[in-house]
Amino acid sequence: MALVNRSLWLTQQYNRLSLKQRRTAMGYVFIMPFILGFAFWFLVPAVVAAFLTMQRWNLISPPRFVGLYNVNRMLSDPLLLQSLKVTVLFSAISVPLGLVFAFFLASLINNKFRGVAIFRTIYFLPSIVPAVANAILWAWLFNTEFGLINFVIRALGGPKIGWLQDPNWVMVAFVILTVWGVGGSMIIFLAGLQGIPKIYYEAAEIDGAGRWQRLLHVTLPMMSPIIFFNLVIGFINSFQIFVSALLITNGGPQNSTLFLVLYIYRTAFGSQRMGYAAVLSWLLFAILMILSFFVFRYIGSRVYYENPGE
Amino acid sequence: MAGKRKRDQRPLGERLFHWLTVFLLIFFAVVMVAPFVWLVSSSLKTQLDIFNYPPDFLPDPWVPQNYINALTYKPFGLYFRNTVLVAGLNVIAVVFTSSFCAYGFARLRFPGRDFWFGIVMATLFLPYAILLVPSFIVFSRLGWVDTFLPLVVPQFFGGGAFNIFLMRQFFRTIPEEIADAARIDGCSEFGVYWRIMLPLSKPALITIGIFTFLFAWNDLIGPMTYLRSPDNFTIAVGLASFRSQTDIHWDLQLAASAAVTLPVIAIFFVSQRYFIQGVVMTGLKG
Numbered sequence: 067m068a069l070v071n072r073s074l075w076l077t078q079q080y081n082r083l084s085l086k087q088r089r090t091a092m093g094y095v096f097i098m099p100f101i102l103g104f105a106f107w108f109l110v111p112a113v114v115a116a117f118l119t120m121q122r123w124n125l126i127s128p129p130r131f132v133g134l135y136n137v138n139r140m141l142s143d144p145l146l147l148q149s150l151k152v153t154v155l156f157s158a159i160s161v162p163l164g165l166v167f168a169f170f171l172a173s174l175i176n177n178k179f180r181g182v183a184i185f186r187t188i189y190f191l192p193s194i195v196p197a198v199a200n201a202i203l204w205a206w207l208f209n210t211e212f213g214l215i216n217f218v219i220r221a222l223g224g225p226k227i228g229w230l231q232d233p234n235w236v237m238v239a240f241v242i243l244t245v246w247g248v249g250g251s252m253i254i255f256l257a258g259l260q261g262i263p264k265i266y267y268e269a270a271e272i273d274g275a276g277r278w279q280r281l282l283h284v285t286l287p288m289m290s291p292i293i294f295f296n297l298v299i300g301f302i303n304s305f306q307i308f309v310s311a312l313l314i315t316n317g318g319p320q321n322s323t324l325f326l327v328l329y330i331y332r333t334a335f336g337s338q339r340m341g342y343a344a345v346l347s348w349l350l351f352a353i354l355m356i357l358s359f360f361v362f363r364y365i366g367s368r369v370y371y372e373n374p375g376e
Numbered sequence: 377m378a379g380k381r382k383r384d385q386r387p388l389g390e391r392l393f394h395w396l397t398v399f400l401l402i403f404f405a406v407v408m409v410a411p412f413v414w415l416v417s418s419s420l421k422t423q424l425d426i427f428n429y430p431p432d433f434l435p436d437p438w439v440p441q442n443y444i445n446a447l448t449y450k451p452f453g454l455y456f457r458n459t460v461l462v463a464g465l466n467v468i469a470v471v472f473t474s475s476f477c478a479y480g481f482a483r484l485r486f487p488g489r490d491f492w493f494g495i496v497m498a499t500l501f502l503p504y505a506i507l508l509v510p511s512f513i514v515f516s517r518l519g520w521v522d523t524f525l526p527l528v529v530p531q532f533f534g535g536g537a538f539n540i541f542l543m544r545q546f547f548r549t550i551p552e553e554i555a556d557a558a559r560i561d562g563c564s565e566f567g568v569y570w571r572i573m574l575p576l577s578k579p580a581l582i583t584i585g586i587f588t589f590l591f592a593w594n595d596l597i598g599p600m601t602y603l604r605s606p607d608n609f610t611i612a613v614g615l616a617s618f619r620s621q622t623d624i625h626w627d628l629q630l631a632a633s634a635a636v637t638l639p640v641i642a643i644f645f646v647s648q649r650y651f652i653q654g655v656v657m658t659g660l661k662g
Contacts, residue, residue: 089484089485089486090486090487090488092480092484092486092565093480093484093485093486093488093489094480094486094488095480096476096477096479096480096481096484096565096569097477097480097481097489097492099473099476099477099532099533099534100477100492100496100533100534100540101492102533103530103532103533103534104495104499104533104534106530106533107507107511107514107530107533108499108502108507110514111507111510111511111513111514112507112510114510114513114514115506115507115509115510118509118510118513125516171404174397174400174401174404175401177397183648185401185405187644187645187648188405188408188409189404189405189408190644190648191408191409191412191641191644192408192411194590194594194640194641194644195594195637195640196593196594196611196612196615196636196637196640197594197595197596197612198594198596198612198615198616198619198633198636199615199632199633199634199636199637201619202615202619202629202630202632202633203411203415203630203633204411206414206415206418206626206629206630207411207414211427211429212426212427212428212429212431214410214411214414214431217429217430217431221430246407246408246411277393298501299501302501302503305503305505306503306504306505308505308597309596309597312616313616313619327505327508330505330508330509331508331597334508334509334512335512335601340509340513343509344509344510347505347506347507347508347509347510348506350503350505350506351503351506354503354506358501
């Protein structure tokens with residue numbers, strides 16, 4: 067009964083509103099799930115993370131205020147330095163390489179010919195393999211003695227490479243398996259390529275532009291917002307590499323795959339140092355913010371938008 | 377593009393380019409598929425044959441028993457049930473709440489809308505990893521650790537920025553006149569959303585539904601963080617713990633991996649018409 071009264075009251079209130087107010091109320095009803103979700107699952111955890119930075123807490127005994135202890139610890143933590151080093155190195159190699167490869171594959175399947183759908187499917191397939199199965203598969207492919215990759219290299223006369231044992235080669239291995247799974251950004255590139263009006267190419271051709279010039283002066287400028295989008299998403303994803311590092315090498319050899327998120331995960335759930343893990347999470351956030359800022363500042367300003375303000 | 381007669385008349389450079397394209401297409405198709413072939417081939421070998429060098433390309437003898445051994449080594453049936461439960465609830469949550477929010481962003485005009493849509497786009501770029509630790513603490517305070525709730529409930533609140541974005545883009549391609557006609561006939565905004573927009577958006581809804589299902593099926597980090605008792609494990613967690621326990625049993629590990637990958641590929645093949653075309657057609661317009 068109370069509920070009925072309440073809803074009657076609401077209806078009366080709603081009827082009393084002007085048309086404009088009604089529209090506003092209706093709009094907020096529709097986006098309310100997102101607003102609530104943002105408050106519960108983003109703002110609340112952010113506040114918790116801010117609180118935790120000054121605490122020492124192992125989840126069991128009550129949190130203890132330690133001031134800037136966690137921050138000081140961060141400044142002299144050799145493992146953190148190592149994880150930053152390998153994460154930045156991995157991103158710096160895998161993101162540009164993956165971007166070029168995805169763009170290249172997208173151009174290949176942007177042609178119209180019979181059976182193109184099969185190639186689109188095949189190129190996309192690696193990116194939907196479950197992360198755990200993917201990790202096991204690549205651990206096997208990179209196996210030094212019995213793996214397919216070393217078999218092919220040796221058959222071509224190359225040396226036997228210790229992909230997962232050598233700290234230098236292991237980075238190459240992770241780049242290869244990441245680049246293999248670029249199907250997602252490839253599809254986004256493909257969508258962009260298909261959105262370029264044919265008339266631009268025809269106009270360029272009439273002006274005598276060759277294939278290379280059409281790529282340089284039509285395709286790339288038209289694609290620049292999408293390249294930019296994939297670049298930003300690529301950096302965000304590569305900084306969060308976790309599952310393959312955990313399952314293929316578990317951070318080794320000699321911490322050469324101790325990527326930042328793996329280190330955060332270990333700090334929180336391995337050694338139960340929640341406060342320090344929160345500080346590291348903020349650090350990751352800060353790095354990605356600064357990186358995004360520079361990407362937007364220096365690359366974003368070169369992006370060409372066909373219809374600005376849309 | 378061109379008929380056979382025409383192709384022969386193209387200049388030499390064009391023809392070379394054409395054949396180079398064909399070669400590259402096939403070469404990369406082989407590169408993309410080879411690991412899968414290798415996975416299936418290895419998973420059907422005996423525990424000894426798998427360590428042959430040089431490796432045999434086809435198993436001899438074939439050992440399909442590997443699959444049975446792998447899937448009964450751990451209660452994968454139970455993991456399967458858990459995963460389908462979590463993934464299914466995720467799909468329901470995402471399909472309804474992301475389209476609901478997207479309707480507000482796409483079709484209603486009100487002060488603050490663009491501000492909130494800016495927040496949606498900002499969360500799109502927010503890495504999930506930074507929230508891992510604080511979210512865990514929030515959920516453990518709620519007493520939700522070792523339940524499916526942390527993996528399901530948040531999805532009912534908008535269903536993720538990317539899905540809202542995708543649905544909004546799709547809604548904007550539907551002519552406003554259809555909705556106006558319904559409004560004149562006395563349809564409320566909820567009615568327009570439910571009876572007009574949703575039925576017209578089936579391809580987009582199917583696309584995000586499949587994305588969501590695959591994401592939930594594949595996700596390791598969430599279930600690994602929140603699920604503690606083996607009875608609650610999803611397939612991803614089960615497979616990860618399987619790997620740590622069967623270190624040198626490559627035959628079983630690979631069989632289990634192939635078995636987990638197979639449903640994903642099957643879903644993908646059945647639905648790829650929606651999957652790729654859906655993104656290609658509606659993904660980035662406007």
